[in-house]
Amino acid sequence: MKIGLDVGGTKTDAVAVDAGGTIIGRVRLATGWGPEAVTGTVLAAVRALGADAGVDVTAIDSVGIGIPGQVEPGTARVVHAVNLGVDELDLAAAVGPVLGVPVRAENDVKAAAFGAYALHGGSGSMAYLNLGTGIAAGVVSDGKLWRGARGTAGEVGHISVDPGGPLCRCGQRGCIEAFAGGGAIAERWNRPGSLPIRDVFDAADEGDGFARELRSGLARGVAAAVRVLVLTADVDTVVLGGGVTALGARLMADVGAELAASAEASPFMRSLHLEERVELLPAGSPAAALGAALIGAARDPEGVLAHG
Amino acid sequence: MKIGLDVGGTKTDAVAVDAGGTIIGRVRLATGWGPEAVTGTVLAAVRALGADAGVDVTAIDSVGIGIPGQVEPGTARVVHAVNLGVDELDLAAAVGPVLGVPVRAENDVKAAAFGAYALHGGSGSMAYLNLGTGIAAGVVSDGKLWRGARGTAGEVGHISVDPGGPLCRCGQRGCIEAFAGGGAIAERWNRPGSLPIRDVFDAADEGDGFARELRSGLARGVAAAVRVLVLTADVDTVVLGGGVTALGARLMADVGAELAASAEASPFMRSLHLEERVELLPAGSPAAALGAALIGAARDPEGVLAHG
Incomplete structure (x- = not known):
């Protein structure tokens, strides 16, 4: 055992x-x-x-x-x-x-x-994208975890996707983590509350402009990470997990809309069927x-x- | 044989x-x-x-x-x-x-x-980043070529790194290939000449503003691809090859300066020592x-x- x-x-x-x-x-x-x-x-x-x-x-x-x-x-x-x-x-x-x-x-x-891969059937290839305070991924293929040469495999959170984007704690601008990291969003939101990301989603639903910006940035960052993982490692599936995924269907709807928009703009992106390849790790x-x-x-x- | x-x-x-x-x-x-x-x-x-x-x-x-x-x-x-x-x-x-x-x-x-990996000693991990009409990479680790699940492994050219960047032939904006693909640069330059990328470098040296913009976009796109490959696959080395690398030391100097600038801005990027990990495939x-x-x-x- x-x-x-x-x-x-x-x-x-x-x-x-x-x-x-x-x-x-x-x-x-x-x-x-x-x-x-x-x-x-x-x-x-x-x-x-x-x-x-x-x-x-x-x-x-x-x-x-x-x-x-x-x-x-x-x-x-x-x-x-x-x-x-x-x-x-x-x-x-x-x-x-x-x-x-x-x-x-x-x-x-x-x-x-590695565990998500086993729970998913243990074959093919998968990236697990952790959406927590920070953002990082793990890639598993044919039962093997991709460790990388120097310990930065899966550090997709620090890929910049917008030179005009928010400053990241790493010093770069527009990192995926600066848009979509729970810590970065909470810091920019900067209002009292024990569940800042949920508060941002709620405030966005109520029409708050800044909350809408943060919320759309979150979806944009997650979608960018999914594209990076599929276009670099070509994993079959990207499984989302981590604290921010407690938002469940609300988060998935935003990310799906963002992926659908890029599929609409680009036949190449459309051919990747990204929306169908993203899954949510079940709560708990x-x-x-x-x-x-x-x-x-x-x-x-x-x-x-x-x-x- | x-x-x-x-x-x-x-x-x-x-x-x-x-x-x-x-x-x-x-x-x-x-x-x-x-x-x-x-x-x-x-x-x-x-x-x-x-x-x-x-x-x-x-x-x-x-x-x-x-x-x-x-x-x-x-x-x-x-x-x-x-x-x-x-x-x-x-x-x-x-x-x-x-x-x-x-x-x-x-x-x-x-x-x-696969060949560059063998010529490089055949151990560790390497990405070969091909800078030609388009941009794509191949990743080899421990003697194995990373093929991916559906044939898009290494398609880093179509990762967008700037939502305000040039339109890519794929339909997205700001793709690495839209900045750094030989075809995209030649199309935007759009002047007669059999070696358009070399012409752009020469014109930039002579102070042409548009050529400078194209040339800095090329370095920016290549540097972005290097970061994506190291932060996702964590390869030890990124080897640049393909037609655009005929520019040799002039290209490497630009890419090196771009990587040095991000290392200057970010302690995290600095810790990756990217400049030392990029090599040029020898001509021929x-x-x-x-x-x-x-x-x-x-x-x-x-x-x-x-x-x-």
Whole structure:
């Protein structure tokens, strides 16, 4: 049995997966802040799978951990997980001796891509486009995660699509993330409220001009990312996930309209059938935790995970 | 021994490659127009390798053909090779019986990518960015060509990077190809001359405002394509080739300045070291013909050529 964890900025999702790939237990708990608390969260999640989900935790063969930071391939060494207060943490050293099984980590977007691919049937090619505070994608083809040469594979958020667009935190203008990143939109909106993107959508519906601009920028950025992924990696499907996709059908309608407009203008874009190739990861999907479990259990990480 | 041909719009480059991968003979001849003439060109090129380059054409094991059109993977069935006057042509059926060896074709940019990768040492990851009439790229990683799901892998030319940019022949505005495609620049320049891109560079040097605009758009488009390839596929190296690269150091200086400007503006872009990762395919490089030879000789095209 393999365990997979998706350690998010606020919550940690943990699943137990049997030999056939079926999720046999799942728990969610709050994520701690800082290296020690994150380590504690991982151990607590595994314990909770036993205590709360009835998983036989003596039968664990491997643990895989998806985490929002950079991970050295094939290891559990995490750096720059800034949303977790972690500058550097070797999760294998921190939790391996306690759990007594191999521990491997992976960047959370890449883990989600791998899990979404498995949930989608595990064949062909797919990009998972994460719409959260920032924007990044993971590409999986023929069961292999595209890792790239230097750790920037899927960093489509920092492709500029408009030299006159908003300034991105990266220093460029008109990055996809400056248009469509949840963080960038919330910062530009800059009004009180715990769900700023939903507030922008609501205000746009009520006719607020600035909200309309932000909302159309979001659709424009997501559509641009979809085009980049299909025109560069030619993935069959682009699956949208991440916090911003909580807007569900409202977001999909906007993105679909944006893709339809470019198909209307361009026979070439029309031939790509982009609208049909974009899907939404269902709310509450265990994709990231499942992907982490599969990556953690891979016998030959270098074989499973192509290096781009 | 394997034969590789790069059937271009005006010239065909043919090489003979020994078992160790070394080019042991090379000829170039004019390409015919239309399916029959293209077939004749292929046969004439193989004969010329024997007659003019001293290659023992009785010892040929395979023929691979790079051609500017769409090719069904693992076959020699070419469609829409418009620059050759070919709507549809099965090169295996047309020349296989005469040559008596397996014949396989590949899109010319993908063949060039595969050959450039081999010439570059055959390890790591590389994108070959072809700057010709149009703009397209081929990505090779760990010895595998990224083919994609539906034949649009590497079609970075039709990613829009400026909604206020020039109209592209594809119908969109501000496509990379609308800025940097040799055809688009020549059309916008629209003055007599057999080397329009060189004329634009010369006129820009002489202070012509419109030429300066076109020339800076070319650098901007190429730099955008490099960023897209590194931020999506995270290739180690981007190799520039194709007719427009005849401008050599003048083009590279412009592209380098454009990449340096974005590195100046953005610490993130600076961390990518893009300037150091862009290279120019040497003038007269046999990359495309060599790549065609290697693809033609691959025992398991489905294994060698990843399907994205």
